Amino acid sequence: MRPSDLIQGTLDLLILKALAAEARHGWAIAKRIQVASGDVLQIKQGSLYPALHRLEAQGLIKSEWRENETGRDAKFYALTKAGRAALEAELTQWERLSAAIRLTLRNA
């Protein structure tokens, strides 16, 4: 599935969720989402980096250059306090929405 097929705004949620456990760099975030979704979601870099920069501009995540597992420098992103709160809020919202959609699809 291409990101544009995702419901608008879901990419941000996925990124925030991918960063919930630990700080990751861009490639690892994409990888994480791909693996976690059982290879269904493949985030294109063309969407990923603008989204990361937007989230950073919004103060939801912060970045830092440090060595990655292969020993090269990579830019690691981590949730800020605000980002963590936003994730909570978005998750609740998402749960409610998807539950509602599921219900509708089953009953309507």
Add this chain to the structure above:
Amino acid sequence: MARLVDALRFRVRSLVQRGRADVDLDRELREHVERQTEENVARGMTPGEARRAALATFGGVQNVREEARDARGVAVIENLLRDFRYTLRALLREPMLLVAATLSIALGVGGNIAIFSLARAVVFAPPDARDPATLVNARVSHGSHVTYQRWRDLDAGGALERFAGYSIEGEVNWLDGGGGGTAAVSIVPMLVTANFFEVTGTPVARGRPFSATEARAELDPHLAVITDEFWRLRLGGDSAIIGRALVINGEPYTVVGVLPPHLRSVAGFGIAPAVYLPLNRSLGPESRPRNASIVQLVGRLKPGQTLSEARTALDALDRRLARQAGDTLYGGVQEFAPVNTFRTGKEARMIGLFLAVLGFVSLSVLLIACANVAGLLIARGTRRRQEIAVRLAIGGSRPRLIQQLMIEGLWLALIGTAAGVGLSLVFMRVVNSLSLPIPFPIVLNLTADRAVFLCAIGLVALTLVTCALLPALQATRMSLVPALKREEPFYVVRRFSARGVLLTGQVMISTILLVTAILFVRNLIRTQVTSPGFEVSHALVAQIGFVQGASDRGADRPAFLETAVGRVRSLPGVADVAYAASVPLTVYAGSSNGLSARIDGAAQTRHVEFSREIVGPRYFSTMGIRLLGGREFSETDAPGSPAVAIVNEVFARRFLGGKNPIGQRVQFVEDSSDFRVVGVVANSKMRTLGEDERAAVYVPLRQSTKDVRVGFVIARTQTDPTALVAPVRQALGALDKSVAITVEPMASALQFALLPSRIGASVLGTLGMLGLLLAAFGLYALVSYSVSRRIGEIAIRSALGASRGAVLRLVMRDATLHVGVGLALGLGVAALITSPLSAFLVAGLSATDPMSFGGTALVFVLVSLLASWLPARSAMRVSPVVAMRLD
């Protein structure tokens, strides 16, 4: 909040380190490709294949970079800066537009800042005193002043922390010993209670203020604190002045301090006395009747005391004091406000009204100017229709375009305002160096301070909104296809285009300005030709300021005046001469009275209002006021002989009932005066040229009980009075060196009476002309612009045989409509606005003066005909062949 700060920091960092952010992103993306490649290799691809696959998932690297940059929020600020640069370059390419807009805005803004700074200096600026928020102007009981005793009781009464008193009435004679000779000069002192400096905390730059203990009136203090201006201009900035003595009213006063430059006195209104003197035996209560109100109150609140608490306490105290003094009618607080707030009271209201009219007028001029600039920008927007359409078509967003057009407006507003501030600074310098023809020392120290700066910012905002918003909205609202094809937009032929409405508004406002301007100019002309009812061109006035106080008590002033009259009479060229204690139409005009009169011993009294003039023998023949019956005063109308008076025609007609007034007995109940009328004279103007028939009673100075502090010798001359000024001054100066003598032709003594109409006529006249010019310019621009858009149409019409008249009508139809509507509205509004101004006008000139209204209408019709005929004529001259090839 933390998030906001984070986000902001990120944006600023991104902007400042724009290059580094991009490098950062490149590194990040490279790293991503590396990792993907490694993984692809791990999955078994060849390195080349792996890299291609990794890159393929990317899309364009440049795109990512652009999008990431947008996401960082850099774009907004970057675009803004770029727009500032771009629009400035675009404006510089159109110097005509820039010059026209700058001039319009500069004139409008300059006028507004000038008037704002004037209003600030006169009514808003707080005096220089310690903690002005807890210093209050107070009026209690009868009015502005209280008696010395009342001040002492209030000060000790504990309602407020302290009360100080001051007075700026009257003048003293200072013996100017500089420059070899000695001459008495009349200066205006601020007479203050001993505690004045302690209560107000008025700062002293050199020396010290006098203290409440050393300056008690009972100790007869002879101390002085002088102003910086007096010290520099009159004493040559003598550095050893502290401790020296000034001879004032013949007594030495020791200078203890010099005030800082440009000090704003507690009296407000820019009033700047020359010296501050403590009340003493000569100047203080003992020199005046016991019940004379001699000081104004300024009080200091107790620490922590609120204004309303203080007011209540003072009200109770004053009522108690009034009751104790047997003063049952009065008592209580009339005015109570901190010195740093608006002045209230009658004078302040008059000045405030005047400044409000000025402010309204100058804001109107600014609006007209803005309408012109808006008109220019709309025209320009239409010229740039194609460019704007292209930009919209290829995806430029409308907000972004509006932003650009608004920034253009901002540049114009900023440049225009900067020029306007420059103009107003010039104005301030001129005003600061100006001395007004008024007998008070008023120093208007206009400065460009923070408030003026804020005012300028406000004007920039106002200018921006009024002159740029409408054009920006208009220019970006279009249907693209016709605009791209350079077809005419529909709104050009629509009757009420935005520009048309602007023009109508402009004509309306200029009509109002012009009506008031013509009204005031006519008023000025009338006041100058209005005869005041006495001789002006061949008369001169010598003002004699007597020394007041103990040293001179009991001096026979009438005798001095009689001697002076005798000396002047012997001078060649003098036709007649008399003395008086008042001169009409100056600040020393006679007193206004409203009293209960008993006419010819009638049982009933009636209320009479009149002006009381105190004069000497031969006054009427000297002044050229016709004697209608009875006789003038003579030397024998003295104390001891029967009390007499002369009345004017109005008084006789209004109060003495058709009977022959000569010999009638008049008694005034309040001041127990009782006299017989011995003469009737023609009416003349007393206080203002605009007044209508004021009743007057003339009393012989010899029989008056009033203390003569200032006397006048009036001479009628056979030739130009200026030639006699010097001889008269010499003759009078030789009599007594201690009196201050000012001699001037009657015409210049009356300048004060003409001042309001002068100022009104010059200010409104200038602004009215400015408004007319701007409106004419706007009209011309609109018509020539719409003609230029329709040249093709006009050419076709003439080619098909339309007559010149038909073409002219076509072109002028729009202009006529806009001007007509604007003019009609303007005349209507002007009729409403001018009626409250009638108080400023001379009798016989009505506020709805047909000449002013008709004249304005005529001027506008002529100006608009000219403004639209010029472009119409050039349109008709264009050959159809040329015109049709244009498109």
